[in-house]
Amino acid sequence: SQKIEQNSEALNIQEGKTATLTCNYTNYSPAYLQWYRQDPGRGPVFLLLIRENEKEKRKERLKVTFDTTLKQSLFHITASQPADSATYLCARLNNAGNMLTFGGGTRLMVKP
Template structure:
């Protein structure tokens, strides 16, 4: 069955460092992958989308890579700030159905 795994442990890093979150998947061939941020008590907020034919996407301090051979996406936040502390979700989509299958999320804590 399809399986998506994100860092199971919370990630604690120092302000100014680069945070790297992983999203691994098995038994799935996504056409695209989306990353969302979720704060406590709120709905997820879209950050980036990367398609299967793209290796890397950037937006300000965010960078996403997508390796379909390794079946893995990496999400990087450079020069991290305490305000980046949140849970980050990866969602895998197939074809053009719009259906996303989400991982369980990784909680990031950036300490000042």
């Protein structure tokens, strides 16, 4: 089965530091991975997509990497702010290319 796993423990960091969240997958490498942000009481919001042939993708303070050898994606938020506090979800595309499977999400808490 195609599993995707995120650290279920909350990540607590100090404002200004870099937050790094991990997403690990099993079996074959998906064509791409997506990262979403979810705030309490709201639906997920798309942040970034990284393709299998891309090592790194950036958007403002966000950076995502994709390591097909380690079967892992890392999500970085530089110069973190309390407003970055949320749950971050990664998702992989299935083999047929028509369905996303989400990880359990990692809650990030940025303290002022």
